[in-house]
Amino acid sequence: MLTTYEILNAQGKVGVGVFVKAIQPYKATGKTEQSAFYRIEGKDTVISLSIIARKYVKVLETGSKRAKTLVPSREMIDELTPWAKSRGIPEEAIYPIAKKLLKEGQQINRNVYSEQMNDWADKVIDEVVSELAGLAIDKLVNTWK
Numbered sequence: 001m002l003t004t005y006e007i008l009n010a011q012g013k014v015g016v017g018v019f020v021k022a023i024q025p026y027k028a029t030g031k032t033e034q035s036a037f038y039r040i041e042g043k044d045t046v047i048s049l050s051i052i053a054r055k056y057v058k059v060l061e062t063g064s065k066r067a068k069t070l071v072p073s074r075e076m077i078d079e080l081t082p083w084a085k086s087r088g089i090p091e092e093a094i095y096p097i098a099k100k101l102l103k104e105g106q107q108i109n110r111n112v113y114s115e116q117m118n119d120w121a122d123k124v125i126d127e128v129v130s131e132l133a134g135l136a137i138d139k140l141v142n143t144w145k
Contacts, residue, residue, distance in 0.1 A: 001082055001134055001138070004045075004128055004131070004132070005040060005043075005047065005126055007124075007127055007131055008040050008047065008110055008124070008128070008136055009040060009075050011042060011049065011107060011120075011123075011124045011127065012039075012049055012051070013038070013144060014120065015038055015049070015051045015117070015120050015121075015124070016036050016037060018116050018117060019036050019051055019053065019116075019117060020121045021116075022113035022116040022117070023060060023112060023113055024114060025058075026060055026112060027083070028083045028086040028087065029082040029083060029086055030052060030086055031082070032053055032054055032056065032057050032060070035052075035053045035054040035057075035134055036051065036052070036053040037051075037052055037053075038050065038051050038052070039052060049124065051070065051117065056079065057113075059106065060110075060113070060137055061111070061113060061114055062108065062110045062113045063105060063107050063108035064101065064105045064106045065105045065107040066102070066103065066104060066105040067102040067103075067105070068100075069102065070097060070102050071101055071102075072098035072099060072102060076098050076101075076102075077094060077095065080094050080096055080097060080098055081094055084097070089142055098122075104139040108120030
């Protein structure tokens, strides 16, 4: 029988793969894809598995709100530059694009990765519960021997 940690470790790799595959159609520079990793925290009966990616990943799924400032930060320009280059957008258009994004936000609601990740999480839960049930049954059977 596998331990919960072993199951989560194997499933963490699978989860990163599910996430990367889900965002492929939206790939521009590959930074988000490359940033994806999993983390297991805790021990024994209190353990969690998280799939983590760069902070901008949520924008793929939900868009962005209007900003309080209309002056793009250096970080924003630096993030938009490789994206624009990958799409053949001239460098002089980056600042106006950034200003427009800040002014209007980006109102989208698309299912880029959440449905796929929820399906994956359900499978992880089923596998962990099945494995734990097997351990409990083995323990019960061995107790009555």
